[in-house]
Amino acid sequence: MTSRKPIKKAVFPVAGLGTRFLPATKAIPKEMLPIIDRPLIQYAVDEAREAGIEQMIFVTGRGKSAIVEHFDIAFELEATMRERGKDLSILDSSRATPGDIITVRQQVPMGLGHAIWCARAIVGDDPFAIFLPDELMIGAPGCMKQMVEAYNEVGGNLISVLEVPMEEVSSYGVIDPGEANGALTEVKGLVEKPPRDKAPSNKIISGRYILQPEVMRTLEGQEKGAGGEIQLTDAMAKMIGQQPFHAVTFAGRRFDCGSKIGFVEATLALALEREDMGEEVRSMAKRLLD
Numbered sequence: 001m002t003s004r005k006p007i008k009k010a011v012f013p014v015a016g017l018g019t020r021f022l023p024a025t026k027a028i029p030k031e032m033l034p035i036i037d038r039p040l041i042q043y044a045v046d047e048a049r050e051a052g053i054e055q056m057i058f059v060t061g062r063g064k065s066a067i068v069e070h071f072d073i074a075f076e077l078e079a080t081m082r083e084r085g086k087d088l089s090i091l092d093s094s095r096a097t098p099g100d101i102i103t104v105r106q107q108v109p110m111g112l113g114h115a116i117w118c119a120r121a122i123v124g125d126d127p128f129a130i131f132l133p134d135e136l137m138i139g140a141p142g143c144m145k146q147m148v149e150a151y152n153e154v155g156g157n158l159i160s161v162l163e164v165p166m167e168e169v170s171s172y173g174v175i176d177p178g179e180a181n182g183a184l185t186e187v188k189g190l191v192e193k194p195p196r197d198k199a200p201s202n203k204i205i206s207g208r209y210i211l212q213p214e215v216m217r218t219l220e221g222q223e224k225g226a227g228g229e230i231q232l233t234d235a236m237a238k239m240i241g242q243q244p245f246h247a248v249t250f251a252g253r254r255f256d257c258g259s260k261i262g263f264v265e266a267t268l269a270l271a272l273e274r275e276d277m278g279e280e281v282r283s284m285a286k287r288l289l290d
Contacts, residue, residue: 166199
């Protein structure tokens with residue numbers, strides 16, 4: 001068994017404008033919108049930490065400083081809470097170890113591939129994870145932990161997939177599958193938004209990846225693809241056949257919090273499961289439905 005470099009770095013592309021949530025996102029990054037009482041970015045960072053990732057690399061744009069502030073120590077807030085005898089442990093997961101949060105700027109919005117490429121100097125020659133915080137992945141263990149366990153077995157590149165009904169495939173990127181072994185499926189190709197009758201599978205690509213550093217060289221010389229942007233899917237497709245490439249079918253649930261409906265669904269679903277409010281939310285929902 002070859003010793004694989006462990007996954008210790010994660011890239012979070014958070015430079016998007018969040019136009020679908022205007023006016024809420026005019027002054028607040030969409031990644032800071034809360035699902036109940038934790039901002040979206042916090043769910044992604046917690047999932048990364050659970051998977052053993054230590055360095056969080058945020059690819060930001062203008063007006064995104066609140067994300068970095070969120071993971072800082074809020075001295076006045078903590079002092080006031082301490083004086084009032086409030087429980088400070090509620091802030092634990094929003095504190096970063098000094099030096100663990102690194103930000104790089106994506107000056108021009110040129111697509112997901114370009115955002116990832118902006119982190120190349122920090123990623124260096126290490127394999128790394130990618131989290132799209134809009135996609136809220138809820139499972140135990142978390143999605144990235146499941147992927148890291150798979151990576152420790154097979155190495156190479158991995159993407160997280162979910163199975164959807166065939167009639168929904170044309171809204172997503174799907175994999176062209178090779179051999180399957182439990183939750184692991186070999187990836188022979190990636191197809192972006194195929195018509196239903198041309199789709200090679202119903203396994204859709206969801207927003208978690210583990211990639212080898214070579215993807216940065218591929219992105220470097222890559223032409224613009226769909227929408228005039230540098231597409232990550234195009235760069236990943238070029239690595240198929242050069243390095244091991246697998247999909248991990250995530251045992252858990254995905255909420256598309258980039259859409260308003262998905263955001264509301266996630267809020268409701270997670271609220272119903274919470275011990276401190278589940279019962280009240282259930283009776284409130286019944287009352288509203290009547």
